[in-house]
Amino acid sequence: MRGPCRRGRSIMATYVDILKSEFPEIDTEVFDYITGVLDSGGADFEDGEEVFDAIGGVLQEMSADYKNEDDIRDICLQMFNTLQLNNCHTTTQKQVLLDAPVQLSQISVETVSATSDVQGIWMTKRGQNTTVNAKKLEKAEAKLKAKHDKRNEKDSQKSPSPVVLEEASASQACSKKDSRVDMSGKNRSYDIRIENFDVSFGERSLLQGAEMSLATGRRYGLVGRNGLGKTTLLKMLASRSLRVPPHITILHVEQEVAGDDTPALQSVLESDTVREGLLTEERTLNARIANGLADGMESVRLSEIYVRLEEIEADKAPARASVILAGLGFTSKMQQQTTKEFSGGWRMRLALARALFAKPDLLLLDEPTNMLDVRAILWLENYLQTWQSTILVVSHDRNFLNAVVTDIIHLHSQRLESYRGDYENFIKTKEDRLKNQQREYEAQLQYREHIQVFIDRFRYNANRAAQVQSKLKLLEKLPELKPLEKEAEVMLRFPDNFEKLSPPILQLDEVEFYYSPDKSLFNGLCVSADLESRICIVGENGAGKTTALKLLMGELTPVSGVRHSHRNLKIGYFSQHHVDQLDMNVCSVELLLNKFPGRNEEEYRHQLGRYGITGELATRPVASLSGGQKSRVAFAQMTMPCPNFYILDEPTNHLDMESIESLAKALNKFKGGVVLVSHDERLIREVCKELWVCEGGKVKRIDGGFDEYRDILHEQFRKEGYL
Known part of the structure; x- marks a missing residue:
């Protein structure tokens, strides 16, 4: 109860x-x-x-x-x-509140010794009954x-755990002799030679038995298809998972500078650790001397520091750092701003400026043009042409590679092949090699067939038995024939099964726009586009290129003026941050299923296949794909509703060279309109008929196209003393 x-x-x-x-x-x-x-x-x-x-x-x-x-x-x-x-x-x-204080000294020794199975100082084991x-x-x-x-x-x-990404690893056959030489410090060469090494990413093998040689003072371009391991190879070098002599300094421009109260210029100066260390020691010694605490040896050391500072031209360092920052787009005012005031893109530029100022023995750059506008890219091309130490750069920008590199390293079929010369020379030499390999393969195949015909003809002829046996042995000794390995062609296609629209299609008329009333971004903006348009918008970062795109799309509302658009206009928008906004925890097929439900899996796979995401790639988590593969998934998502007008903001970021070529062809075949923002000179030349320059709150058309714009920028460099 x-x-x-x-x-x-x-x-x-x-x-x-x-x-x-x-x-x-x-x-x-x-x-x-x-x-x-x-x-x-x-x-x-x-x-x-x-x-x-x-x-x-x-x-x-x-x-x-x-x-x-x-x-x-x-x-x-x-x-x-x-x-x-x-x-x-x-x-x-x-x-727990005890009834009375407990004295350790009063605990009976017999209590502990009474049983050998003591659980701890306070506990003995109970009986089992x-x-x-x-x-x-x-x-x-x-x-x-x-x-x-x-x-x-x-x-x-309720909260699915994030995808656990696989990790990259590298292994290398290294002789004891090489290790002893490195440890002894006798190896003073700045050449790098890495032999017989493997690189893998999770269970996938990226390189097997590869070799790579980097001669000091030469500038190498690392090229290859998306997802083959170019970025992973740079990371293995930067982490010294592959053997690089310890005296060779390495800088990998990978992460943006942390935001804090350090001014941009000072952040760049601090990247020269030798200079900073000498200046810090100089201040300490001067303070001791001023307070009468220094001895004779410290005065001698101070003299040595002054000599060393003069040798490295420490007094010229601020001017040199300022030139680098200005070349990358930092105004005098921006150079005095703290790093925490900059966006991620500008902090990446700051990281690049620090690396250029520090002058490492091996500079590793991964898609450096992604963060830069056309003006900054042209400046960087000129700056790197006089670089004294070694560079290894991954880039999809064909013109940048032609302007900067002295050698090309081609990553394909889990190996590396080296070519002397720029990218254009690489293409020509590679084609010649492939032709020679094809001829050699066909000649060997014909020779084998000739021997086989003899064997088949006289196999049962007793008088020719010895000759047949001889031919059989000859056939066995011939090297194994391998057909020519051809990389699959990248195909991109923008569907255009829509009706023609009569003009006007898209217009901005006398548009004024600002984010803050005291700083107008556009004033009196008048532009128009139709289904025949192939327009590229260029200009320095911050000039309003992306804002102009969003005004055209209707994402932003003008403060004054009017936006006109055809009632049947359907815009496909590719943001430069589109890749980062994909759901990383699902595979590509699921991504399209969630975005466009109601279709069968075959349709989603077919759509992804148009952009090179085939087979098991389509079922891998998006997070595990390379940057270029994620871009292709974003293209597949953007084009699935079949827009009749595309607005593309930096569409080439992360794409490999072959994908950019295919993108250019696809845009040229597309029957709708295209307006894009891009810094890729080749894409602009291949696709765009008009060039709009954002500058000083205006958008003006350049009749001479990219060549005229390039000449204008070079003239500015000469006037500002950057060339």
Whole structure:
């Protein structure tokens, strides 16, 4: 029977008090078990019923003679209430108030020595006898575990764990002699030769038995298809997972500069650690001398520092750093701004400026033109042409490679092949090699067929048996024929099954726009485009190129003026951040399914296949794809609704050379309109008929196209003293 005393029990009672009160003769082993369950799982119980499921069976077994199931449920509810109260008022550390102070010296030595199985300084092991049914205990534990598992499963469904990406690794065969030379410091050469090395990404092998030689002072362009491992190879070099002599300094421009209170110019100066160390030591010694604390040796050291500072031309460093920053687009005012005031793109430029200023022995650049406008790219081309140490650059910009590199390293078929000369020379030489290999293959094939004809003709002729045997042995000794490996052609296609639209299609008329009233971005903007348009918008970063695109799309509303668009105009927009906005935790097929539900899997796969995402690539998590492969997935997503007008903001970022060529062809075949922002000179020349320059709050058309724009920029460089 439920008594009023239990219903009226003080809320301050603990579940321990309730247990002792309701079951005064409770066995010690059972008491420890129940309190252990409630103590460890108290925060997980959702109601009194869950407490009953966990321990009710044990309590019923123990009190079968004087308490029924309802009594037990009521007791479990009371204990649940005390657990809830405790969870609100206690910390994770459980505190126990002792009745009296405990003196360690008073603990009986006999207590510890009485048994050899001591659990700890406060505990000895209990006897094994118990009055509780062991099966009931196991059943209660199983119920509690099932509750925990069920709750964990619910939590994981609410917030799916992010995809765990595979990691890259490298291994290299290295002789003991080479290791001893490196450790001894006798190797003073700045040439780098890495032989017989492998690179993998998770379970995928990217390079096998590869070799790479980098001669000091030469500038190498690393090229190859998306997803083959170019970026991974740079990371293996930067982390020294591949053996680079320890005296060779390496800088990998990979991450943006951290935002803090350091001015941009000072951030660049600090990248020269030698200069900074000398200046710091100079200040310390001067302070000691001024306070009369220095001895003669410190004065000698100060003289040595002055000589060293003069040797490295430390006084000219601020001017040199300022020239680099200005070339990359930082105005005098921006050079004094703190790094935390810049966006991620500008912090990446700052990271590049630091690397150029620090002059490492090996400079590793991964798609450096992605973060730059056309003006900054032209400046960087000129600057790197006089670079004295070694460069290894991954770039999709054909013109940039032609202007900068002295050698090309081609990554394909899990190996590296070197070519002297720029990218155009690489293309020509590679084609010649392929033709020679094809001729050699065909000649060997013809020779084999000739021998085989003889064998087949005289196989059963006893008089020719010796000759047949000789020919068979000759055939076995011939090297194994391998057909020519041709890289699959990249195909991009923009569907254009739509009706022609009569002009006007898209216009901005006398548009004014600003983000802040005190700084107008555009004033009196008048531009128009139609389904025949192939327009490229150029200009320095911050001039308003992306804003102009968003005004054309209708994403931004003009402060004054009017935007006109055809009622049947359907715009496909590719943002330069489009790739980062993809759902990284699903595969490409699921991505399209979620975005455009209601179609069968074959349609999604066909759409992805148009952009080179085929086979197992389509079922891999998007997060595991390379930058270029993610871009192709973004193209597949953008084109699925079949727009009749494309607005593309930096569409070539992360694409390989072959994909850019295919993109140019696809845009030229497309029957709708195209307006794009790009810094890729080749794409602009291949596709665009008009050039709009954003400058000084205006957008003006250049009749001479890219050549005229390039000449204007070179003239500016000469006037500003950057050339």
